[in-house]
Structure formats: structure tokens, C-alpha cells
Amino acid sequence: MLDLVGRDRRAVLVVLVLHGAAAIAGLAAPWLLGTIVDQVAAGAGVATVDRLAAAIGGCVLVQALLSRYAQYAGHRFGERAVARLREEFIRTTLGLPVGVVERAGSGDLATRSSVDVSTAGTTVRDVVPTIVIASAQLTLLFGAIFLLHPMLGLVALAGLPPIWAASRWYLRRASAAYLAEGAATAELTETLTTTAEGARTVEALRLTDDRIVHGTERIARVWATRRATLALRTVFYTVVEASYPLPIAAVLLVGGFFMSKGLVSLGEVVAAALYLQQAIEPLDRILQWTEQAQRGFASFARVLGVGQVPPEPPGKASAPPGERLVVRGARFSYTDGHDVLHGIDLEVRPGERLAIVGPSGAGKSTLARLLAGIDAPRQGVVSIGGCPVTDLDPAERRRRIALVTQEHHVFIGSVRDNLSFAAPDASDEQMRAALVAVGADWYAELPHGLDTELGDGARQLGAADAQQLALARLVLADPHTLILDEATAALDPTTARRTERALAAVLTGRTVIAIAHRLNTAHDADRVAVMENGRITELGSHDELIRADGAYASLWRSWHS
Template identity: 80%
Template sequence: MTGLPVADRSVVRRAALDLIARDRRAVAIVLVLHGAAAIAGLAAPWLLGRIVDEVAAGAGAAAVDRLALSIGVCVLAQGLLSRYAQYAGHRFGERAVARLREEFVSRTLDLPVSLVERAGTGELATRSSVDVTTVGTTVRDVVPVIVIASTQLSLLFGAIFLLHPLLGLVALIGLPSIFAVTRWYLRRARRAYLAEGAATAELTEALTTTAEGARTVEALRLGADRVAYGTQRIGQVWATRRATLALRSVFFPVVEASYALPIAAVLLIGGFFLPRGMVTLGEVVAAALYLQQAVDPLDRLLQWMEQAQRGLASFARVLGVGQKTEPENGSGPVTVAPAATGIPEPRGRASAPSGERLVVRGARFSYADGPDVLHGIDLEVHPGERLAIVGPSGAGKSTLARLLAGIDAPREGVVSLGGRPVTDLAPAERRRRIALVTQEHHVFIGSLRDNLAFAASGASDEQMRSALVAVGADWYTDLPDGLDTQLGDGARELAAADAQQLALARLVLADPHTLILDEATAALDPTTARRTERALAAVVTGRTVIAIAHRLNTAHDADRVAVLEDGRITELGSHDDLVRADGAYAALWHSWHG
């Protein structure tokens, strides 16, 4: 299985800055509020130090009460400012995560089908659920904490220097060890968390495929093998999580030990210089309180740094969906990410084709590193022509359909539409011109109207009903709520034949010029299939139709028939001409008619 790419550091950095830039006003408000809250928090230790000095100087209770009241006011102000800062920060985080989810869905839908198939459902499922959720937590919770903690630490250490430069220098004694262990941790964390994410994706893939093929597993008694395979994947997840835990087990103890060092040093140095008049008792107390106050933001900063590393690794995986990849058999780079995410737009896309003529020249194709499935295919499909492709099972008919639709690219040769390689067309442009309908179909959770709107979001109810009628889906008139009837899991389940007709109705609404039907009526009974094919024939008049036919009446009605055997086109001509030629097609025709 070939996984999806992972964005590098520069792409993650640009995308993170873009998230901030697109809501810079909210970010500015958050920073101002947090900064004001941090400044208000500085007042209490300084005022407490003043109280110590005032008492030492023999001041009365009135002066102490005024300072104590000031402390209360500052604490209240800090609480209110922090509350509104966190509120504004969470609102910013939710908006940013919502945009990220929408862009992730857009990039996912723009992925080439072949890339999705090679990546596997587990990879996409993990990125769309675990990784997006982790990024959401990071943006909503972690980033504000890091911003707040960093601001507080800067102001706290600055306040100590303002109290006395000597105490400020002593306060920095614990930072070298924290800096060294943090640098050590960060150099290893990204790679470790990316490995953990990849292992989790493989485990999800293993569980998903086992669940989807449960009947096959039971029928073939493969339960023990699937359990062993799943156990192996769990072992990989366990190993990667142990690796990240090993990093944390070094990082946190060193950091915790570094907290007490500067406080002890300030008290010792302060005690040494206090009798000499170089510092006051209030300054030493205030500096110690500032350092004690610094433990909380420093602790939060370093603890959330671990989550931040998870978030950055997940962000890289989320942004990787749509990055430049090499499609199967090297059809050239594909980039399908919007500029809003910080990933550059596609370059080198071919311009729109000039015409609708579909041409295959010298096409050879193999899956992964296996032998060729197609061997030097030459074929020309004229605009408006109805071409049927027939042949025995395993001859390469569906593979040829995938090449014609631009899902896969030939290992050698070219498949072009209007003089442009099909795989070079932007996905939206290619889908607008060519549509492939296979035996596989999907009913989305939602209303019948929602299911049809996927093909044409602007279609009216009348157009949707006409599309259903065109493919013979008269069952829709029996639905209790018509187009508003809910379909899918937990609602009304469609039979396989009905779901196939729904897929064909989407095809009618999409209205492409070239239709490729890969046994698209295979799920229908012969009578319904024949009726549906006749209805479709009336709808697709003037369009190019390429039908992978297993019922030879489809070939009988076509303008031309291509016979595919062992990955090669052995016969090409009209039905009557091929029957008179008494070759492979004639044998199939006579066999089909008994």
C-alpha cells in the first residue's frame, strides 16, 4: 500500500501562518487581552514585595491595606481579562478548525481515484478523523496556552530584571538545562509522532478491511490469520507509542528538576547580598514569588509542547492530502490543494482539450510492479459514437475503462481527449467531460435529493425527477416523502438494483459528453437492465458512450464493437461485420444466443 504524502516543515509553517493571517483581527484581540492579563498578574508579587518593605520600614496599617486592596483589584482584573481572552481564543480556534475541515474535505474529493485506492481507507479515515481532531485541539487549546505562557514568562523574567539585574541573572540559571532537553526532544519528536500516526493508520486499515470482509473471513476460515495480522499492527502501534513515551520520560523529569533551581538560587544569592545592602528583602521576596509564579506557565508551556508536537505531526499529515504525488505508472505530478492552505496551486496542467475525440495510442499498463495487463492498445472513439467493449473475464476491459476515464495512466503510450492527455486535465475538468459508472455504487446518508445533488448541485426538483424517470427508476414514486425521503444507514435502504439506477440518474444529471459504463447495469435483472439501457440510449443521444458489455445485446445496439482478449484488441467493427467475420465475437454471440 502506498501512503499519502506528508507535508514538510515549510508547508506546515506557511499553512499555520495563513490560518492566523485569515483572522488577524481576532488574533490581535487575543494577544492584547492575554498581554493585559499577564501584566495585571505581575502586580501582585511586586505589591507583596512593597508590603514587606513597608512593614520593615515601620509603615502603618493604612498603607498596607491600600497595597492589599490594590492586589485584590489586580487579581480581579487578571481573572476578567483571562476569561475574555480565552473566550476570544476559542472562537478563533473553532473558526480556524472549521476552515481546515472544509478545505480537507475539498482536497480529499479532488484526489485522483487511483491515489485513494493505493492509500487505502485506513489512511484517509485516520487523517480525516484522528489527525483533524488533533489539529483542532491544538489550534483551539494548545496554541492559546503556548501564547499565554510565553507572554507571561517574558513579562515575569522582565519584571525580575527590573527589580534587580543581579536577581534577573540568577533567575536564568535553570533555563540552560530546559533549553537543552527541549532542543533534544524537538529534534526527535516530529519523526516519532509521524511514525505513530502512520502505525495508527495501518491499524485502522487492518480493522476496517477485516470488518468489511467479515463474511469472507468467516467463509474461508481466515479468522486466525486476520487476528494475527491485527495483532501485528497493534504491536507496531504499541512500539511507536513506547518510542514517544521514551522521549517524554526524559523530557519531563529534566524540566521538573530545573524548576526549583532558580528559586533556590535567588534565595541563596539574596540572602548573601541582603546584609550588604545590595538588595532589599522585598525585592528578594518579589523575585522568588515571580519565579514561583513562572513555574505554572512554564509547566503548561512544556506540557502542552508534547501535544503541540502531535498537532504539528497531524497538521503535516492533513496538509499532505493533496500535495504533489506521482500517480500510478508515473503519469506526472498531481497537486490538488487550494492556495488557502499554504500549498501551491497545481502547475503544468494542460489547457482545455480542443474537441471530444478520445484516442488511445500504444497504451501499455500494469498494476504496481506486476506484468502488463494491457499490451499496446490502439483505439479511436469518435464524438457521438457508441462503442461496446466485450471480451472474456480478465481480458482487461475494466482496466481499459479506467485509462479512458483518466483514473490511471498508461505505463507506455498515451490516452488523449481532444489532443490533450486525459491524466493532465484538472480533475474537475476531466469529470465534466468524462464520467465513469461501474458496478460499484454508493448511497450516501441523506435525502434522495441530497444523493442526486452530488452530481449537479444546481439541479431543480423537476430535473432530478426527470433523471430518475430517464433511467427507469420508477420506484421513487413509491417513496413516502418523495425526494425528501432519507436514505442510507439508519433510514430507508435501497436494493442493489435501485442503488445502481440512482447512480445512473446521477450520471444523467452530471451531463458529461463522454460516458463510460463499466457493466453499469450488472446489478439489474435482465428485463430492468434492458429497459434502463433503452431509456439511457434516448437520454445520451449525441454523446459518446463506451460500454463495457457483459450482455451482448448492448454490443448489438452499438455503432462499433471492440473485442478485448488477453489485454489486446483482436477485433474491431460493427456487430454485423464481426458476426460475418466468424471470429471471436461471432463465437461469443452464438454462445450467448445458445
């Protein structure tokens, strides 16, 4: 947070000077009112009172103008700081390893990038300046009381001990409570997001009741954490509000005694009481914003927590083109002690088409992630041209090895915007050719061609169209090695077959590794690897494996039965 503030020191200085000047202007009115009381008691005329009253009005006007421009400057500074915070969060998130982002979950990242960034932004824009400025105002106000009379100043401090005790009690508990509330909110967002995204699966598997129970549990946790923070605020605010009248009553009582002894004048007692009344507003702002500050610092910790994850390393080497992709003794586990791959050995020749088949849960997609360098094996190595894939520079690795899954995202923007992610310098002709190559017939029906807007509030693409758009991006990216993990699963069999053949023609000479449930893909491949229980149990051409009459032959017969 100090870094955000420090980048705009001039704006911060302007805000502090304006608010400081406004606070000083605000000190004049109680003192002038006390002076009026003393002048009237001494028999002063109406002209004197009028002059002092006009001075009060002038001071109030000056204070209002200074406060207005201080708030304006403060909000401009705050919005710039929030914009920088959002940009840095996105930049940091995009620099994280893909596996880390996936494990975090879309709900957690959505909460951090929206709710937490917004809350942290409010803290930078409003909370911190308010607390700093209000603290300065309180210092000036109590200093003014001490200048009226030191004893009145000491009496004015009577309400601070209970406020200090309540604040200390609150602050020791609030940080953990608000972090727990933020985590619970993120879990609820994750639950709602995944349920909405998988609505068809939930309905097909009749999991509606289970998801309702799951969501209800998350709502209960959010409710419990919010009750905990509410309980803290209830105690805190009750003690604080009860402490406000104490110093005013004490100053009036003790001031009356001092006045009877001739130690202070009536005007000084009135001024002191007005200063204390005026101090309630900045003190109230500090205490109210203290609660918001706890939320803000908790949110700030969650936003900065993304930056604590080591970014994807820049890479130590580059692989020569055309070299083999080799897996030796690869073991991998998502949780400790539970390997899902058990000593995988595999060589993929340059330009080869390899199909990986097997039952669900055999480890096919996990192996694809290792081949693409998204995850590193727990033991063993995955290398290309003798260089570990995870040691490649991330940018080069993405250019050389592309992983396309059945989960595709359509970005809000035009068709051209969606395609240019893969090849920013691609011409319109190249983009159209890529769409044609993957059989995206729907492109011809778009009202504005490549300029047609996609996403919310514009044209919505179905799952099959979105997959073809992703495959067109792949054609434009033109990687050396292509890994297709059920990349045509959303297409009907006829369209999928046509798309696969079109891709094969376009990607001639490229290494293609296809995770396949449709065995037609395996039939067309140069070699087929059969995976069972995290191991490769068979490897050979389609004809060789049929003659071997093993697991693949059984799958082939089941496919055609």
C-alpha cells in the same frame, strides 16, 4: 500556519494585548506581598497592610477578567482558523486528480480530514497562543526578578540549563516519532475501513482470520509508535519536573546570604521566590504544550502534504463534439516495470455501442480509466477529436465523458441533493424522469419523494438502489460518451437487463462503452472487443465473432451452457 494566523491579524493582536495586560497585572501581587513583608518588618500598622492587601485583591481580579476575555477572543479566533483549515483541505482534496485520491485510500484521507485537521486546529487555537503568551509571561517574571536585584535574577536562571537540554533532546526526536505515529494510525484506519466496507467479501471468501491478522499487525505498529512517543515524554517530563524546585531553592539560599550582608531585603527575597513559583505555571504550560505542538506540527504537515500534490491541470484544449475516441499504442502500469496494458489500439465511433469483455484481470477496468481520462497511458495516447483526453479541461472532460462503476456512493442528504450533483439546474420533473428511466421503482414508495433524506440516521439504500440512483445521475448529466464498468453488477439479471435497455433508449445517439461480464450486453452492442492479458485479441460484431469461433465464441457458449 502563519498564513492562517495572518488572515486574522486584528483578532491575534487583541488576544496578545489582553494576555499581555493580564500578565502585567499578575506581576503586581508578588511585589505587593514583598512590600507587605518589608512594611511589617519596619513596624507599619494594620491600615497599611490592609491597603496593600486590597491592592493585591484588585490586581488579581483585573488579571482574572483580562484572562477571561483573552481566552474568549482566542477561542473565537481559533475556531475561525480551524474552519478555514477544514475548508481549504476539502477544496484541495477535491482538486486532486482522481487517481491520486484513490491511491491515497479512504482511511488515509479520513484520518487527515478528521484527526489531523482537528489536531492541527488545536495547535492553531490553543498551542501557539499559549506558547507565545506563556513565553511573554516568563520574560516579564524573570525581568521583574532582575529588577529586584541582578544577582537574584542570575540565580533564578539555575533551573533553565537542564530544561533546555531536555527540550533540545526531545525536539530532535519528537517530530519523526509523531509523523510515524500518524502514519501508523492512518494505516490502521484504512485497514478497519476497507474491512468494514468489504465485510461481505471477507465472509464469502473466508478471509476473516487473514483480516484479523492484518488488523493485529496494524494495531501492533500503532502500539509500537505510541510507545516510542511515550518514552520520549517520560524522559522529557521527568527532567523538567525535577528542575522546577532548583531555582526557588537557590534564590532562597543565596537571598538569605545577601540579606545577611544587607544587599537585599526580606521582602525582595520573598517576592523573587514568589515570582519563581508563579513562573512554574507558564513554564509548565510551554513544556506541556510543546508535546502537543509536536503532534500538531506533524498533523499540520500531513494536512498541508495534500496541497503539495499538483492539482489536476486546467487543460489546454477542448474537443469538438461528435469526434472519435481513439487509443493508439497505449501502455499502462500501476507499478514500474509491470504493464497491465500492452499496446492497445482501438477506435470508438461517435454514437457507437461498444462492449469490452474478457476474463477478470484482463485489463478492462484499466482501459476504462484511460478512456475516461482518470489515468494517462505510460506510452501511447488516448484522444478524442485528435485531442489527448488528459489535456481536456477537467470540467469539460467530466461533462463529455462519464465513467460509472459498480461502486456507488449515496451522499447524506435528500434524493434531490444526490441527483443535483449531476445537474444542479435540473427540475423536479427531470429528476423524476431520470429515476423512471433507470427503473428505480423504489422511488414511488418514498414517504417524501425527492425530499426524502438518505444516509445514516435516515433511509438506507441497498446496493441495487444505490446503483440505480447513480445511473439516474448519469441520465441527468447527459454526457456525450458513457463508460459503464459493471455499472449494473449489483442488480439482479432481470432488473439489470431492463435497466440497460432503458438506458440504451434514453442515451440514443450517445457513445456507450460497456465493460461487461453479462454477455447479453455484448449481444446488444454494435461491436465487441475481447481483452486477454492486457491486449485486445478480437474486435467485431457479435455475429462476426461467433463465426470466427475464437475466444468470444467460447465465452458465449460457456455463458449459455
